[in-house]
Amino acid sequence: MNKLNSILAVTLLAITFTSCKKDDEPVLVIPPSDGSILTLNAEAAIGTGAANSVFVDLSADEQTKVLRTSWTLGFYSGSDFKVILNNTAGATAKRIEKTDLNAVTAADFVQSEVALDLMNPNVNEFVKIDDPRESSILNKTAIAAVSAIESENKVYLVSPSGGTHTSVITAETVYKVRILRKGDGYALQYAKLNETTFKTIDIRKDVTYNFGFVSLDEGKAVTVEPQKHQWDLVWSWSIYFGGGGAYPYGFSDVVFINSLGGTQAGEVLSSTISYDDFAAANIASVTFSGARNAIGDKWRSTQPATGITARFYVIKDASGNVYKLKFVSMGVGGDGGERGKPVIEYKLIKKG
Template sequence: MSKLLLQLKNKLKKKMNKLNSMYAVVLMASVFAACSKDEADPIIVVPPSDGSTMTLNGIAGTEDGTSAANSVYVDFSADKQTPVLRSSWDLGFYSGAEFKVILNATNGASVAKLSKTDLNAVTETDLTQANLVITLGGTAEYGKLDDPRETNILNKTAIAAISATDGENAVYLFNPAGGSHSSPFNVDNVYKIKILRKGAGYTLQYAKLKETTFKTLDVAKDTKLNFSFVSLSGGKTVNVEPAKAEWDMVWTWSLYYSGAPGSEFVYSFSDLVFTNNIGGVTAAQISTSTKSYVAYAEADVASTNFLSNRDVIGSKWRITSPATSAGVNSEVFYVIKDGAGNVYKLKFNSFHANDAGTRGKPVLEYKLVKKG
């Protein structure tokens, strides 16, 4: 009898040990689960770059540096550049509250507004080349492109703001490339387009001018981006600008303007620099006669006049005429405040053979002055 009791006691002990082990596992799992709920995964914050030197990659192939095929987006805090083919997109659909569409000035695009609102009713007979031609040096060309004289490219777009009433949205003829169309251009390259609202986004209707049916493409607003970009030849949205919080300036060729205030004329430039003002970037030009690049420090930030104009830098950072003097403008440098409040000072070191540089591959230097 005592032997039987001993066997039963041992079996009971083993069962209790097993139950205790299972309970321990359940208890530990509960603890870990509670910890995972109470303690969120740590957010890793990458500090902004302290500064660097960067050679922009504007050359995509064998093209001349004065017509570099890439636009190059720069993010100072990440020490990152993003080269994008200028010809990779046609239209940019604004992601903000307004319903506006921009043209690809970096590829020389132009539009002509028609009186018609039915895309199928538009034929080759609706094309008057003079209405779509951009004459470089002309002072009456601004309605054919987004007015580059504006501080914000959305202020005067060539395509009117998209109405919620479909019948109020006109058809436009669109020439995707060229810049200067002073001589007759190939009608086969011309598109007819109409843009409508669709909920919180857009619907694009498009076809080649000679085509009798059109395609449609829905374009959603993406709040991470300034614009959603579309390629008509590809019939799809394409990646162009990085996320609006991930770039500060872009170096490019573009339709722009020249001339005295009040009599500006349309012209095309290479080596233009635009800031991401829609993404909250501001900038200031500093004369080296008042403060040197080396001497500019955090104490100077408070008295710096930051502007939201997209072309604070523009083409003023370099000299091209006379040819013997071409090179970086050593009399100025720039201060950039990004959307996160980080402040960088920026200077260009070279871009031309005269300053030991390479056209299409400018070298810039920047330094963190104040962390946001």
């Protein structure tokens, strides 16, 4: 480098450092969106099940699509040590009363104990999945809370797709897993059922996210949800429930709110007040819920296939912004939409 270039490099370096924000300078605050119309890129897969889960951040007008089969286990980043299964891929689990992963073999596998029978459903099937009837995804998980006492943490057989209509569950498709605490995080031991050695993945807790995620098929940690304060709701296919909670059921177009991130939602019937007329003065009449399934499947009807029902929702995000939100089309009931590309409309009615 010649002398002139050296002088220029030093000058540019000095400019870079002196342009850093000072402590007394104001932080740039981006105002929340006034609202928008979004076409969600859920993408139709086989039949009516969307290929993607789509996370929506109303205040940023952003959507994040994630292949819903891209992960198997989610590790909670909060104070509890809990692990969730991927209901959006139909993942299932069966506890084995052993603590040695290598001692678990194909002899421990019973197909009916791992596969979720969606053709002949009954209430006893809920033990194989994270119970979708609960207000929180953490309330009743198929995998028990991870104990600080290592000997209490048993081995589980996990099928990444045990609860789908198209999956074929055999010993070759099932994993054996054992989860331990490691510091303030987790250690995941896993192997295919017939393997005699196992691998370990360490998962640290990152409090900016609700969960850390792992794909057993990929054998690594993967990114799924946006940061916990950067999404409000997610649209997906998922194992949900039918018959008023009598049995697990594979639902297309189900919507969950970010309850762990502080989102709340309330339902308003259009017969009471129209979406267009609803304003900030009407917020007090809304009963907000922090339940994950505050929206769920109530917004639409596919059996009978009449499509979008006569209601809309009021969403309060973690920053206190309040939006009214309606579903515009979904490709059912002659609404002019496309299955797998639902359209939502929302408007800010109160800034947080």
